[in-house]
Amino acid sequence: MNSREFCLLLKDSGFDFFSGVPCSLLGSIIQHLTYDKNFQYVPATREDEALGIAVGAYMGGKKPVVLMQNSGLGNSIDALTSLVLLYRFPVLLIISWRGFEENDFIEHSLMGKYMQAFLNTMKIPTIIISPSDLPKQIAEADQVMRKSETSVALVLRKGVVE
Amino acid sequence: MRRHEAVKAITDCFKEAYIIGCNGLIGRELYSVEDSPRNFYVLGSMGLPTAIGLGLALAKPDRKIVVITGDGNQLMSLGALTTVGRTSPKNFIEIILDNECYETTGGQETSSPTAKFHKLAKNSGFRHAMYVHSLDRLAIVLHRSVKAEGPILIHAKIEKGEPNPPRAQIDPYKMRNVFMKALGTR
Numbered sequence: 499m500n501s502r503e504f505c506l507l508l509k510d511s512g513f514d515f516f517s518g519v520p521c522s523l524l525g526s527i528i529q530h531l532t533y534d535k536n537f538q539y540v541p542a543t544r545e546d547e548a549l550g551i552a553v554g555a556y557m558g559g560k561k562p563v564v565l566m567q568n569s570g571l572g573n574s575i576d577a578l579t580s581l582v583l584l585y586r587f588p589v590l591l592i593i594s595w596r597g598f599e600e601n602d603f604i605e606h607s608l609m610g611k612y613m614q615a616f617l618n619t620m621k622i623p624t625i626i627i628s629p630s631d632l633p634k635q636i637a638e639a640d641q642v643m644r645k646s647e648t649s650v651a652l653v654l655r656k657g658v659v660e
Numbered sequence: 661m662r663r664h665e666a667v668k669a670i671t672d673c674f675k676e677a678y679i680i681g682c683n684g685l686i687g688r689e690l691y692s693v694e695d696s697p698r699n700f701y702v703l704g705s706m707g708l709p710t711a712i713g714l715g716l717a718l719a720k721p722d723r724k725i726v727v728i729t730g731d732g733n734q735l736m737s738l739g740a741l742t743t744v745g746r747t748s749p750k751n752f753i754e755i756i757l758d759n760e761c762y763e764t765t766g767g768q769e770t771s772s773p774t775a776k777f778h779k780l781a782k783n784s785g786f787r788h789a790m791y792v793h794s795l796d797r798l799a800i801v802l803h804r805s806v807k808a809e810g811p812i813l814i815h816a817k818i819e820k821g822e823p824n825p826p827r828a829q830i831d832p833y834k835m836r837n838v839f840m841k842a843l844g845t846r
Contacts, residue, residue: 515715515718515719517715538718540714540715540718540743540747541743541746542711542740542743543739543740543742543743544737544739546705546707546708546711547707547708547710547711547737547739547740547743548711549708549711550705550708550709550710550711550712550714550715550740551711551712551714551715551718551743552715553711553712553715554680554711554712554713554714554715554716554717554718554719555715555716555718555719556715556719557700557712557715557716557719557836557839557840557843557845558715558716558717558718558719558720558843558845559719559720559843559845560715560719562715576704576705576706577705577708579704580703580704580705581702581704581705581708581712584703584704584832584833585832585833585835585836586832586833586836587836647833
């Protein structure tokens with residue numbers, strides 16, 4: 499799947515506001531969000547800042563997405579627990595899975611191992627993206643977010659979106 | 661200038677605006693001065709009021725968005741000022757009430773005595789950035805800010821060591837729904 503198709507699937511589900519911090523696995527998606535004028539992308543300086551921006555945008559009537567590397571999940575724990583989850587803001591998280599199956603640089607190895615446990619502990623529903631099922635997966639995430647007013651994480655492995 | 665006076669000057673000036681109040685004593689002060697459906701209280705998430713105000717300002721360009729935060733809070737997220745400068749929403753105003761300490765946790769010192777927030781904001785792309793240290797000056801720049809284009813940052817020195825307003829009982833989910841109803845987005 500290419501980044502254009504990926505972004506259009508999100509747009510078709512009504513997601514209309516994007517913020518985040520790049521990862522090389524998210525690079526082409528963020529490039530597309532930045533240069534295609536049909537999308538609004540705000541580059542944040544930190545992942546928790548991106549979550550704050552997304553929360554503000556949601557209250558302003560947008561349907562926000564935050565993109566981050568899983569290392570950024572570490573920066574985001576307070577923003578998630580004391581803002582996003584506490585106030586029940588439905589923000590779609592797209593998290594790249596560095597350190598997946600330990601096939602990555604050493605600095606990603608521990609978060610690669612612990613990421614799912616962090617998300618599970620915070621009771622954030624987590625969906626591992628599979629390109630052939632993506633339309634269904636986005637629809638499922640959208641439905642959970644609407645119904646439960648919670649955030650959902652879509653996890654992106656290397657090579658899934660080019 | 662006392663915290664209470666500064667917060668009251670802000671709410672008196674921005675009658676129609678939507679106000680983001682930071683965690684700790686400043687948010688409690690906002691609640692005690694005037695609890696309004698147009699107030700959003702950031703109960704935790706220290707460092708994020710700027711970001712929340714920015715997201716709201718970008719999503720609702722026809723409403724005035726006012727962020728009230730503290731020196732310690734802003735020092736946690738200096739980078740967010742550059743994001744505001746870069747995106748440059750005309751309807752964004754932030755006031756940093758700077759008492760040079762973390763007063764909510766007992767008055768431990770911050771790095772703000774040597775930090776010129778207004779210069780940082782100006783050099784990060786804010787349209788206007790001012791420094792004030794008296795209530796009279798704050799009232800003047802606030803009134804100018806009502807009509808001026810943003811983003812605007814006001815760095816206001818305030819006194820420390822005041823009686824502290826009580827902690828309000830706020831249900832985060834209900835409060836954000838009230839705020840969104842006032843905005844017309846729920």
